[in-house]
Amino acid sequence: MPVIEIAGKPVNVNEEGFLTSYDEWNEEIARELAKQIEIEMTDEHWKIIKFLRDDFKTQGETATSRRVQTVGGVPVKEQFVLFPKKPAKKMAYIAGLPKPKGCV
Amino acid sequence: MRKKLIVLGGGTAGTMVVNKLHKKLDSQEWSITIVDKDNKHLYQPGLLLLPFGVYEAGELLKERDHFFPKGIEYIQAEIDKVDADSNTVYLVNGKTLVYDQLVIATGTTPHPDQTMGMDDAEIWRKSVFDFYTLPGAVALKDALNRFEGGRLVVHISEMPIKCPVAPLEFAFLADAYFTQRKMREKVEIVYVTPLEGAFTKPVCSKQLGYMLVERDIKLEPDFVIEHIDSQTKTMVSMDEREIPFDLLVTVPVNMGADFIGRSGLGNDLNYIPVNKENFLSTKYPNIFALGDASDIPASKAGSVAHFAIDMFTENFVEHLAGRPMTHNFDGHANCFIESGDGKGLLIDFNYTVEPLMGMFPLPVVGPFPLLKESRLNHMGKLAFRWIYWNLLLKGRWIPIPALMSMAGKKQATQKEGVGSHASN
Numbered sequence: 136m137p138v139i140e141i142a143g144k145p146v147n148v149n150e151e152g153f154l155t156s157y158d159e160w161n162e163e164i165a166r167e168l169a170k171q172i173e174i175e176m177t178d179e180h181w182k183i184i185k186f187l188r189d190d191f192k193t194q195g196e197t198a199t200s201r202r203v204q205t206v207g208g209v210p211v212k213e214q215f216v217l218f219p220k221k222p223a224k225k226m227a228y229i230a231g232l233p234k235p236k237g238c239v
Numbered sequence: 240m241r242k243k244l245i246v247l248g249g250g251t252a253g254t255m256v257v258n259k260l261h262k263k264l265d266s267q268e269w270s271i272t273i274v275d276k277d278n279k280h281l282y283q284p285g286l287l288l289l290p291f292g293v294y295e296a297g298e299l300l301k302e303r304d305h306f307f308p309k310g311i312e313y314i315q316a317e318i319d320k321v322d323a324d325s326n327t328v329y330l331v332n333g334k335t336l337v338y339d340q341l342v343i344a345t346g347t348t349p350h351p352d353q354t355m356g357m358d359d360a361e362i363w364r365k366s367v368f369d370f371y372t373l374p375g376a377v378a379l380k381d382a383l384n385r386f387e388g389g390r391l392v393v394h395i396s397e398m399p400i401k402c403p404v405a406p407l408e409f410a411f412l413a414d415a416y417f418t419q420r421k422m423r424e425k426v427e428i429v430y431v432t433p434l435e436g437a438f439t440k441p442v443c444s445k446q447l448g449y450m451l452v453e454r455d456i457k458l459e460p461d462f463v464i465e466h467i468d469s470q471t472k473t474m475v476s477m478d479e480r481e482i483p484f485d486l487l488v489t490v491p492v493n494m495g496a497d498f499i500g501r502s503g504l505g506n507d508l509n510y511i512p513v514n515k516e517n518f519l520s521t522k523y524p525n526i527f528a529l530g531d532a533s534d535i536p537a538s539k540a541g542s543v544a545h546f547a548i549d550m551f552t553e554n555f556v557e558h559l560a561g562r563p564m565t566h567n568f569d570g571h572a573n574c575f576i577e578s579g580d581g582k583g584l585l586i587d588f589n590y591t592v593e594p595l596m597g598m599f600p601l602p603v604v605g606p607f608p609l610l611k612e613s614r615l616n617h618m619g620k621l622a623f624r625w626i627y628w629n630l631l632l633k634g635r636w637i638p639i640p641a642l643m644s645m646a647g648k649k650q651a652t653q654k655e656g657v658g659s660h661a662s663n
């Protein structure tokens with residue numbers, strides 16, 4: 136697995152560029168990751184990212200869009216506005232969490 | 240007094256588990272009770288082929304209690320609620336059952352009401368169909384028969400669904416079906432998924448991506464449905480993409496049983512959080528969830544339940560004896576995929592190893608090739624119905640080990656493992 140430098144800090148990532156270690160993440164890195172996928176972080180963005188980080192700590196897995204809606208309080212439609220086209224994947228990417236599970 | 244084991248749900252997992260545990264547990268010490276709301280066991284994999292005229296409804300149903308071992312109690316009643324703090328199950332008929340150990344195997348079912356407009360009377364089972372239920376599959380058979388051409392959309396509403404490849408298989412079978420009826424050029428087939436592709440694991444998408452192109456099936460990925468406009472027969476996504484349809488074959492949102500939500504035992508889709516290696520509830524030390532009802536990150540499939548229950552049986556005996564459970568489940572799944580024209584594919588994978596190419600179950604000789612179309616794999620799928628009724632449900636031996644084996648598989652090279660970046 137590659138180690139790359141983001142915001143001046145070496146971090147472990149997988150082949151798709153997702154951080155692989157929960158504790159290597161910080162807000163500066165998040166801002167940098169967001170910039171790479173052309174997202175300007177606002178308070179609404181941070182609210183979701185912080186929810187995902189906290190939720191992961193207790194649940195051990197990345198919250199789905201549905202969970203961000205029912206537990207995190209941000210409707211799926213709103214998630215699409217904030218993180219266009221692929222909200223689930225983009226939110227996880229910026230939050231430094233594993234991509235939510237798909238299937239085969 | 241004998242101790243009480245209660246199993247909720249007498250479908251694939253519940254039936255297998257009572258057959259296994261009946262043999263394992265001392266009947267002087269334990270009584271086993273299984274509860275299900277009706278006495279008709281449905282062979283669900285048959286629902287995929289029924290709309291294409293392969294099976295009649297009657298061929299997919301058998302009496303449930305026929306598959307339970309003698310010496311256990313069967314209660315036919317609908318479950319209303321579980322009060323885990325007092326170890327009590329409440330039935331809709333007003334009766335209550337008290338347990339020492341509880342196994343929940345009530346599966347998952349489609350909920351069209353979760354998507355606005357989907358179950359509008361004007362379109363539901365008129366131009367919008369599900370094949371995950373028997374009435375849905377039967378109605379769809381008729382609709383396919385009458386279909387004169389236009390846009391056929393095959394659609395997944397939200398993950399997870401049981402048997403996640405079934406909708407893709409449906410698209411392949413529809414292509415073969417209309418080709419055979421010599422009207423394929425009149426039918427546009429579109430496959431619409433909330434995932435980033437038809438296949439999401441690297442080796443699968445590389446090996447199988449051609450299957451859509453070859454069949455002229457159009458792909459609409461990352462489509463998260465917002466509502467269906469029943470007037471214009473159009474699906475609208477969260478990011479306002481629109482897909483009109485003449486015939487929509489959808490897999491509605493799949494959810495665990497309602498009583499699980501009412502009992503405070505489930506997550507936001509009514510699946511029960513468990514330890515993914517031994518199926519013990521994360522909240523209660525005497526509740527297990529097996530089959531589709533749990534939240535384990537494996538495919539919701541009969542084959543997974545089968546492998547899981549092999550491990551569970553051993554663990555449960557250890558658990559009752561107060562010993563640590565040592566038979567960890569690895570998420571092993573093994574599925575035949577129909578690709579149409581009498582051919583099929585076979586995939587074999589687990590929590591950590593993605594589906595790979597190779598031969599199964601033995602290296603080189605197989606006889607079943609992995610991740611490749613073959614006639615034998617299609618025969619394997621048809622044979623599965625016999626295996627299901629005669630071996631699987633009764634907990635008899637099946638020539639596939641419960642934990643996944645790497646024998647016969649080709650390791651993915653570093654390159655093949657490279658997926659796409661989050662921004663594409």
Ligand SMILES: Cc1cc2nc3c(=O)[nH]c(=O)nc-3n(C[C@H](O)[C@H](O)[C@H](O)COP(=O)(O)OP(=O)(O)OC[C@H]3O[C@@H](n4cnc5c(N)ncnc54)[C@H](O)[C@@H]3O)c2cc1C
Nearest residue numbers: 248250251252276283284318345346402530531540541542
């Ligand atoms: C179209 C389709 C194709 C499939 N193809 C395959 C395949 O090729 N290979 C494969 O391995 N798997 C396949 N599957 C998946 C497989 O059928 C399921 O994963 C399997 O049946 C799950 O078993 P289960 O015991 O968890 O749930 P089920 O078998 O669904 O059993 C749940 C039981 O609980 C009962 N129940 C629920 N709620 C209540 C209540 N409140 N009160 C009383 N009883 C209740 C129900 O009546 C039911 O009998 C397919 C499924 C579908 C729909």
